[in-house]
Amino acid sequence: MLAALEQVEELVPEDDGAAEAALRAALVDKYNTVRPFLKLLGESRALGAAAGGRKVLAAVRRLPELARRQVGKKPLLPKEIDASLVSAAWRRPIFANPDLPAGAVDRDAYVVCVLEGLFRALQVRDVFAAPSLRWADPRAHLLDGLAWEAISEDVLASLSLTDPVDAHLDAKLLALDAAWKQMAGRLEEAGDDALVRVINPADGHARLSVEKLGALGESASLKWLRAACQAMLPRIDLPELLLEVHSWTGFLDAYTHLADISTRMHDLPRSLAALLISEACNVGLTPVIKDGDEALTRGRLSHVDQNYVRAETHAAANAILIEAQRGVPIVKLWGGGLLASVDGLRFVVPVQTINAAPSPKYFGYKRGLTLLNAVNDQVMGIGQVVVPGTLRDSLYILDCLINIDAGPKPELVTTDQASDSDMVFGISMLGYRIAPRFADLGDQRFWRADLPDGTTPAYGLLEAIARNKINRSKIATQWADMTRVAGSLVTNQVRAYDLLRMFARNGRPTPLGQAFAEYGRIDKTLHLLSILDPIDDTYRRKLNKQLTVQESRHRLARKICHGNGGKIRQAYREGQEDQLAALGLVVNAVALWNSKYLSAAVDQLRAHDVPVKDEDAARLSPLGHAHLNVLGRYAIASSAPAEGLRRLGEIPDGADAVVEEEGV
Template structure:
C-alpha cells in the first residue's frame, strides 16, 4: 500500500507484490489474486491520501470547497471552470482578472503547507486529475474523494495563479518597453527628417562663424550680413532633437504610466514581496507606492528611497529636485521585474519566483553528502587541484598553438603579428554520396505517415508508454491513441483530425489527449524509439552516440496563440516561440522543449543533456553562438561534457589567463582581463552545491542559469561561475585553433541539427505552420509530438535505407553521408486511415521498390 501511494502503474505494483512474495518464500498465487491485491492496495492508498489531505479541514471550509462546483450567478460556468480558464494574454485588464481569481481562491483559506502531508508525486498526480476532471464528474464523486480533489485543486490553483500573474506582469512590462523603444526610434527618425532644414541653416551659420574666426575677425559686428533670427531658430530646433524625450526610451515608457495605474495598486497589495538587504530599497519603494494607491494619495512622501534608481533613470525620476511619481513608479516596477527574474526578490506562495537558495540542496544536506563520499560530479572537487589541472592544460595549449603558428602549421588558420584569420572549412562529402542517396530513397516503399507510426509502434511498442494518468492502464483503442499523437505532431489539432480520420470522434480524441498524453509519456516513448534506432547497424556509421548538437527552431504564433507569444526581431516582427531540440551524432532528436522567442538559448543547453530518457551517453556537445555563454562553459565540465560551440566572433573574444600565466607575443593581442582567482576560490563551495543540486535533479539547469544571468554584476556566485567559464572558454578557443577535426565535428553536428529542422518544418505544416494554442502545456505537446514523429521517421528510414544500401552494395564511406531525414516517399496529407491489410508482420519489412535509375540502366 505505501508503494501504491506514489506508483500508479499496475504492472509495476504487480512486480512489487511478486518480489515480496518471493522474498518471503510464498508460492505465487494465480494472476487474478495478484490483481486483487494490487487493486486493494490502490484503494487503500487512495483512501489514505484523501484522509490525510482533508484531515483537520473544518466543515464550513468543506462547504466552501463544494461551492466551487456551483454555477456562478452571472455566468453559465462553474466557479471551478472560471478559475481554471484564466486569461493569458498580457494586458492590464487581464492582470486584474487574474488577481480576482487569486483572491477568490484565497478566500477558501487552505494552508498551502497541507500539500506536504502526502508525497509530492501523489499530490502532483491528484492536482493534475483535479484540472482534468469535469466539474460535473467531480460532483458525482464520494464526499471524501471530492473534497480531497478540490483541496488539491485549490492549493495548486493558488500557486499557479500567483505565477501566472507575476509572469503576465513581466510580459506586460516587457511589451511596454519594446513599444517604447519602437516609438522612440520612429520619433527620432521623424524628428531628424523634419529638422534637416533647420540643421542646414545651423551648419551654414556655424561655418560663417568658423571662417570668420579663421580670418582673425574677433568682433561679431565685423562678420557682415548674418541672419541671427534664423540662427536662433535653428539652434532652438536642434535643442529639441537632443532632448532625452526624443532619444531615450525611458521618457516614452513614462508616458505609458496610465497603463500601469490600472493594475499597480491591486498588484502590489496582492503579494508579499521579500528579499535580502541589497534590494531593501526597492521593497520600501514598492510599499510606499502600494500605500499611495490604497489611501488614494497623489503625492509621494517628502523622503523616498532613491539608492535603487539606476543612473539612466535619475534624470527622469528627479526633476528640478522633485521626485516625479510616474517615473518613480515605473522605475520601481522595472527593478522589481528584473529582481524577480534573478530571484533576489521572491514571492510567498510562488513556485516560479521563489528564493534563489530554496532551489538548491539545503546546506546541511550538501555538507553531509560531501563528507560521506565523492559528490556526483565529473571534476576534481578540490579547488586548488582543479585549477592546477586547468593551468597545465592552458599552458600546454598556449605552447602548442604558438609553436604551430610560428611554423605556419595551424590548420586553415593564420596567426601572426597582423592578427588572426580562420579560413572556412571545405566540404569533404564524396561526389558519389548524392547519387547513392537518390537511388536509395527511390527504392524505399511509398507509405503514408500512418503506416510509419503503425510499423514503428509494432517494432518498439512506444504506445505502451501512454497510460491513463489515474489508473496507469494502457489505452484500449491503440489507433485512436496514435491519431492523437499524430494530431500533435503535424499540428492539425483534434477537431480537424476527427474530420480527417475515419472512426475517431472529437470526444474520443479529446478524452485520450486529456488523460493519456503527458510530457513524461512523450519522453519515455522517445527513449524507446532512440534506443531501437541505436541498435540498427547503419546508425553506427553516422556516429557513436557520444556527441550531440542543439539549436532552436522558430515557429510563428497565430490565432489565440499570437497574443501570448513574444517577438524576436532576429526572426521578424511576428510573434512566435522556439522549439529547442538536441540531436545526437546518429541523428536522434533526444530532447525538445518550448522556449520563448525572446529567451536566450544558452540556459537550455544543459537541460537536454541531463534530463533525457535514452541510453545515450553524450561526451561532446555543439551549439552555435546563441547557445554559448561563459556560464554554460563553466558548468559543462562539472557534468563531464566537453562544450564546443561554433563562435561567430571568436576573433573578437579574449583569452583569460590565470594569475602568473603568460601568453607569448603572438597571443598577447588576444589576452583580456586575468581570471579572478581569489573570487572563484571564495565561492567554490557554492558552485559545487549548485552543480550537485542540478545533477541530483533538485533544480533544473535552465532555471539556475536564467537566474544567474539575470543577477546584477556584483552577485558573487554569478561572477564566480563566469570566471570559471572564462577559463574553460580560453582552453576551448586555443583547442579550436589547432584542432581542425574539432571544427569539422562541430560543423557536422550543427548541420545534422539543421537537417532535422527541415524535416520538422515539413511535418509541422498544418495551421500554416503556426502555433494556435495559447496554453504552454499544449504548445509543449505539439513540440514533443513533432519530435516523436521525427524520431519515428528516422527509425523507419534507417531500417529501410540499410536494406536498400546493402542491396546496392554501397560502401560504408559513402553510406555514412546519407542521412535518414528524407520524406519524399511519405504521404503527409489526405485522410488518415489506420486499417491497412498490407501491413507487414513486426519482424518483417515491406519489399523495396525497383529504382527508376536501375531500370534505365
C-alpha cells in the same frame, strides 16, 4: 521605456518644452495603465526579496498609498520616496516636472520607475514570487546543510569533483598550458600552409586570421548511393509509418492511463497515432476523425487525449525510440551518441498567451516561442524544452541537456553562437563539454594562467594572443558554493535558467557568477584552441556536421508541422509543450523508420555485389522526406507486412559504372 528616456536625455535640449511635455504625457499614460493593479501588487503576500531586492520591494509595498494620494492637494516630496532607486535616466522626469511646485516629486513617473525596478529585480530573482514556476526563488531550491551533506560525496564523485580545489585547478590549468604549447608548436610546423595565422596590425593589437572551411567533396560513389537509397525507399503515409514503427518497438504502449490502471480499450495504438498526427501536423482532430470507426471517433480521441497523453508518457515513448535507433546497424557509422547539438526551432503564436514573447528577427510584429531541442549524432532528439520568444539559448541549454529522455549522456555539445557564455562554459563541471560554433573566431578572447609553481609560461607566436589571465583565486573562494550549485543542478533541484539569471545583476556578474565565468574561460579557451588547430580541421568539421544534422531535422519538422501555417495556437504552456513533444516524437519515429530502411537498402546493395563503402554509408541521412506523405485526410491503418520490412524498390542502374570509376 528606459531606452526612450536615455535617448531624450542625450538628444533633447533642456529648453525643449514640447519634448518634455510629450514625455510626461507618455508617463501619465503608463501610470494610468498600471494604476488599477497597484493595490493588488503592493498588498500581495506572494512577493519576497533577497538582499539585493529589499529596497525595491519596500517601494512596491508603498505603491497603493501613493496611488490613493491626491498629489494636487499634497505634493509628494523627495524625502517620502527612496531616491536610491532613481537612476540618472529617471531623474529629470521625476524631479524636474515644471507643472509641479518647486521641489515636488512627479508621482506618476516615480511609480513607473519603481515598477521598472521591480521587473529588473524579478529577472535576476532579487525579487521572487511563491508559489510560482517561472518567478520562484532559485536559492530556496539549492541543496544546503544536512540535505547537501547527505549526498555531496556521491554527487561530487559522479562529477569527478572530489579533489581539493587547488589540485583540481592545477590539473585544469596544466591541460590549458599543454594545449597552448601544442598549438604554438603546430603553428610553427605548418608554416605558410597553416589554416590559422597570427596577424599584428599596425596598432599592435594582435588577432588571428582563420581560413574558412570549404565544403567536403562528394565522390561519385556517394552521389550514386544517395540516389539509389532514395529510389529504393518505399513510399509511405505518415500514419502508416507510426503504426509500423510501433509494430517494431511498441512505443505507443508507453502511453499509460493517468490513474495507472490497465486498459481494455480496443485499438488504443490507432487512437494514439491519430492524436500524434493531429498534434504534430498541427491540423487538429477533424482530419483524423472517422465516424463509425470506434478507435477514431471524437469521443474516443478526446478520452485518450485527456487520460493517456501527457509529458511523462511522451518522454517514455521517446526513450523507446532512442534505444531502438541505437540497435540499427547503419547508425553505428553515424556516431555513438556522445556528440550532441542544441538549437532552437521558432514558432509564431498568434493567440493571447503569457508563454510567448516578441522577437522582430523571427516573428516580425508578432509573438512566438522557441522549441530548444537536443539532437545526438545518431540523429535522434534526446530532449527538448519550450521557452517563450527567443531569449538567449545559453540560458536554457543546460536545462535541455540535464533532462534528456534516454541514450548516453552527451560528452561534447555543440551549439550556435547564441549559446556562447562564459558562465555556461563554467557549468561544464556538470560533465558536458560545451562547443559553440563562432562566427568571429579570430576576434575571440583567449585566456591563460600561471603554472601551479607560479611561473609564467611562454607561447611563442601566440604570446600576443594569450594576453588575458584567469583569476584562479576567484574560483577558489567560491568553490564550495560552485560545487553545491552543480549538485543541485544534476539532482534537478533547480533550473539552470533561473541560476544563470541570478548570477548577474544590472549586467554585472555576482561573485558566484564571476567564479563560474572564470572557471568557464578555461574550457572555452581549450575549445577555441581545438577549433583553431593550424593543421587539422577535423574537430571543426565534426561540429559543423552535427549542426547541419540539426538544421536538416528542423526542415523535416517544418514539413510535418504544416497545418495552420506552422503557427502554434495553443494558449497555455502545458498545451504548447504537449504539442511540440508530439512533434519531436513523430520526427524521431520518421528518423528511426528511415534509418532501418536505409540499413536494409545498404544490405541489399551489398548482397547484390555492389561494394558500398562505410565512409559513404556514414554520410547518408535518415532525415530525407521525399518519400513521406504528410498531407490529406489521414487513414489511420497499417499496411505493413506482418513480419519484416516492406519491399524495397529496385536497385537503380549505374552501379557497375560507379564501381569501375571508383576502382573498388
